[in-house]
Amino acid sequence: MPTHQEQEQPRRRQARGERRIAQLLEAAASVFTSTGYAAASTNAIAREAGVSPGTLYQFFPNKEAIAIELGQRLMADMRAAYGQALAPIDPATPLEQAVAAAVDRFIDFNCHNPVFFTLMHGPDVPGRMAEEHDALHNTLITRVEDLLSPLLPDRPAAAVTRIAHVCMALYMAGLELVLASEGDEREAYVQELKDVLFRYLDPLVGDRLRDAQATAATTATPGAAASTAASNPTP
Amino acid sequence: MPTHQEQEQPRRRQARGERRIAQLLEAAASVFTSTGYAAASTNAIAREAGVSPGTLYQFFPNKEAIAIELGQRLMADMRAAYGQALAPIDPATPLEQAVAAAVDRFIDFNCHNPVFFTLMHGPDVPGRMAEEHDALHNTLITRVEDLLSPLLPDRPAAAVTRIAHVCMALYMAGLELVLASEGDEREAYVQELKDVLFRYLDPLVGDRLRDAQATAATTATPGAAASTAASNPTP
DNA sequence: GACAAACACGAGTCGTCGCTCGCATTCTGA
DNA sequence: TCAGAATGCGAGCGACGACTCGTGTTTGTC
Structure with a gap:
């Protein structure tokens, strides 16, 4: 070459x-x-x-440039269309709804742009393309970190990073299942993905909520501290 | 022809x-x-x-045959070394420990045989290799289904299959993170993976436990025992 | 030891793929 | 109007990779 x-x-x-x-x-x-x-x-x-x-x-100039340009346009599209989905979560909204909303938006984007998954997930990326790949990945990771850090104020930065990586990996795994199915099956997998993420994050965030409620309880009525995870009747 | x-x-x-x-x-x-x-x-x-x-x-005879033979030997090795890990779970052991044990065994196998992940995960599989790939995948899915079905007796088969696929996808996603890290970081990711799987499955299995407890409760009041769909003889 | 089969070699064939080059066509601006 | 730039074509070049073939070496068997 x-x-x-x-x-x-x-x-x-x-x-x-x-x-x-x-x-x-x-x-x-x-x-x-x-x-x-x-x-x-x-x-x-x-x-x-x-x-x-x-x-x-x-x-x-070459094959790589095509993929890079495509990746950049895709990221720009995503930022333009769903940038606000990655804005810090309003602490008032329940975690379950926040997760569901984020998943819905990203699933929607990925269903309309299936290349995105291919470019992110493909291990068949030679040379300089891998950099773009990593840049894209890191951008998303950072966004997720920003999203999580207000919910996990008392965790060390390394732990937050790790949790963000886990969330991304879970999301990509779920996305693969979603993209591989159709119709009702697809809907069912979307719901499973939401459940996975929510159940994973809830205990982590729950600590904070329980702490907050405990502090509130010292000044107000003690008793409504039992907001457990099992509030989700999956059919 | x-x-x-x-x-x-x-x-x-x-x-x-x-x-x-x-x-x-x-x-x-x-x-x-x-x-x-x-x-x-x-x-x-x-x-x-x-x-x-x-x-x-x-x-x-060709490049494909190498990968196929390798895949077959790998599956045989896994069956030989960890077949009992995929035997039905003893219902007496808590779910958390069962999940942790299964994850530990498979992570161990995959750390010693990193090709396994490459062959399972690689989308770069042409023609007849994909069949072998699918066969391998389906074997594992079936094993996981067998593992889960006693824990989820009142779910339709389609739901159990879906849950098995989700578990596999989650495991593969976690494995990727684990294989990409080392030392303490790796241990931390292993723990996260266990947490993810446990928290995902616990509410599902929890239903069964709650049902069992409900059935046990209704046994005291005769007549309403037919309400539970699948009367599960407690082993 | 003799013979055949299995094993080993590595230069070479053949097809594919990224990419180029010379030339034709269309558009823009003065 | 017309020069020059941008666009468009497609045969073909060079490199690389899967696979072959003719030949030589080792091993098992009689």
Whole structure:
């Protein structure tokens, strides 16, 4: 593979070019989703987009750049559409609802953009692509940490990071099941994923709530401290 | 097209050949683990084993066959070493300990055989390899179902299957985190994985316990014993 | 020892894939 | 209008990887 070190200045794109880029990225998303990144051939992407291989390389220096650009646009889309879902949780809303809302939003995004899962999950990422992959992953982890830290004020930072990693891993695992199923089955898996996350986090957060309620109880009525996890009648 | 039943009769292997096969499988495990199945080249496997490419093809018809044989031996090893871990749980042992024991055993196996995770988890599996992959996966799912069904007697089969899939997915997700870390961090992730599985399953199994207690309570008041769907003889 | 079968070698074949190059066509701006 | 830039094409190059083949070596058996 000949290395191109040339820092070429941004070419002035025509409207047609922008359209082609969007078309190529859409085709790439389709091919990546169905065959994975490594197994996807640039010729197949060009064919899917209805252009010649040469045209593809008019807009992307190499195969990696396609995936990177796709990843960046995907992240931008996610931030634009669901950024507020990752804002700190209002402490007034119950954890169960907060988890359910976050899961619903992300599941929705991933169902509409299945490439996202492929790019995040695929271990078949060579070289510089892995960096982008990690950057994407770390961005999400940091978001989850920010989301969790107000709920876990008395835990060391390392523990919060670990919990965030576990949450991400659980979410990705659940997402895989969700994407692999359809209809009612899919709904059922979504519910299971919510249950998993809620039941995992509730005892951790529960400490804080119980502490808060205990302090409140010293000044007010003692008795409503038993907010246990079994408030969820799953059919 | 007439199906060529040309099954070549098993070649008479010498001791040297068996040794080479073991050597090659070990090398393949190493290469698969570090680069993944798709990116692993047969020449690299042969080099790792210290033999020529031609020698490799003396014992395996193609690259796929290496992975398949490896998968089969791995499953056999697992069955031999940990088969009893997948035997039905003694209902007397608390769920938390049962989960912890199962997780410990499997984590141990996977830490000593990291290829297993690569072969199970890799989406880069072409053609007939995917069948073997699925077979392996389904075997494990069935085992988990057998493990869970006595704990979930009043759930429909579909729900038990779904719960088994969720457990497998959670375990695989946790395993990825565990294998990616070391030392204390690894121990911490193992504990998190146990917590996740226990907290997920406890409320489900808890229903059964509560039902059992309810049945025991109604036994004092005769006549209403038919309310419980599955009268579970307490073992 | 003789013969065949199993084992071992490694240069070479063949197909695929990322990517290029020369040339044609379309658009933009002055 | 027309020069030059952007876009578009597709045969083909170079590299790499799965797999083969002709040949030589070791092992088991009579």
